[in-house]
Amino acid sequence: VNGSVDVVRRFECVCCTDSFKPEEVLRAPCQHYYCRTCVTSLVKACTKDESLFPIKCCKKPITATSLRSHLESDDLRDLFSLKIIEYNTPATRRVYCPKTRCSTFMGSLPSSSTREMTCQKCHAQACGICRGTAHVGKDCPQDKGCLEVREMAKRVGWQTCPKCMAVIQRVWGCNSMVCKCGTNFCYGCGATMLVCKGSCAKSAAY
Template sequence: MLLFDRVCCISKWFQRRPCIICSKRCRRDVLHFCQHSYCKDCTVRWIEMVIAGDIREISCCGKVLDSSMLRNFVPSKIAAQYKRAVKLRKLGGIVCPQCLQKPISECVEPTTDSQFPSPENKLNCRLCAKSFVLPAAELDDFLALEIAAVIHGWKRCPGCTTLIEKIEGCNHMSCICGISWCYACGDMYGEVDHDTCYNL
């Protein structure tokens, strides 16, 4: 009987999957969206990093964590914040579908005299001069983000176009995409001399 109890105990231990981040073996509250397992505590911390802007999104094994998978796993408020953070980062990376060269925020020219695109959601690219249409929901989010960027003085990384807010310190920015750039002039380090750039 003692041997049977040991075998059952070992069997139950192996049924628990280790969290790929903390290595803690968990049977309940484990998230599986790829080939790995994530415990609830690590998943919440990971999501908080996305919300804070430290990372772009949660991805592993070539898969991106969809916010719908978080339902019933983390509090709904955190799941909603993750969904919004990922959506805003994707908006920052929208490119012109014609020339694929610049983020929309840098190549959009309004189709009317106003500062913003026309009600038809039609945008004109300054590079290729072609027009394209954004879905209304994307356009609303895009405009809200652009207005917030202007109001707060945020700048975009020249590598991945992520919006960056400088709170204090020097102008040397190190983005999550790996690019180092100057907040004052917007150029990447190594391309120009930044000795004349003053702290903003």
Template structure:
């Protein structure tokens, strides 16, 4: 009888000869590994595909992929590694435009899918010989962001909202920056976190772990304890094994990275108190 191992994703047992073994000693069945790579073409936060914080080379699954699947993965790799991206200005298309297709000198790219021409400066419909038009929608978002104190990622220009916690931000494009001043992380002298955001985070953790409430004095004591933990672990890299938390009740558990709700259990870092699902633990952290 051939030796079997449990797939780290679906938890089913398969013969080792039909599984993919990784250096971290995790095993994946062929279908789950394919799913991991194909999901990463749709979700930038899952790119590059990782397990236990280490990238998984496409060679481990390439012989099981179709030509279309290989092409999709290759295009996503180019897209997610491009900083100043341009997408087709046709709202019904909006495909990523390969840097090699940009027409230098005329600030234009023609979509090979729908034929629409897009200005590479303002990223709206091409307007030969005219100044770039003002985009009312973009302007309104920028004004709202300024009014509410939201910041923009210095790499991809996405608007990023920090509800609570420290100033160390990691955008979905992988850029790390200081939320207070907007510069690349660890290139400024800002405090690692503002008091009100850190206190809000401590309150979130205590209330999350005690959905039925606590006596006021005990709640304040725990808030101060969590606040101290956050001070000590503000740049936590989540060393060691996460703690599995069971019995989430009717509300279940919510992953703080992908916002997906889970009913069986959640993984909790003993140091910084973040709750994550198995998927995000393996792929995003």
């Protein structure tokens, strides 16, 4: 009786030239094949060198989905996903942690209404305008719009919250103001009511 033998086709990795089963290789758009070990090496190199992104074979990009599906390390898969976001963000809009020892990518420059960004790794805060260290309790020197508003506030007599620096206009009432951040301050002198206690020369009712 003649028996039959199932022949499993094997594919050669274009990098290491070893042979692998179909489920063990990634097929690039150019029809070349890569084993999991070589895919891992390519991705690791890419996460350290942006010039290697996107990963290509025969000048044709290999999809990130295909690459991720052939990575065995969850940590490397997550790192690669973060690097894809970083590399796809224009360099002029990238924000990195201001702490030199960290320098983690924090995301793209936020909208003008967001003044601070927090690093998810070391929790340091960066300015969402100049991308340097956050100016806690102060305006960013590069925020021209904010500086113009504060100059106008001085001219028309508006006050600034001593805690969050929000500009406040009083329509009517006494000088005891409560900002949206919860700070109770004197509209006359600008100090907190704990300091002013309503006894300053500018504490008269409006």
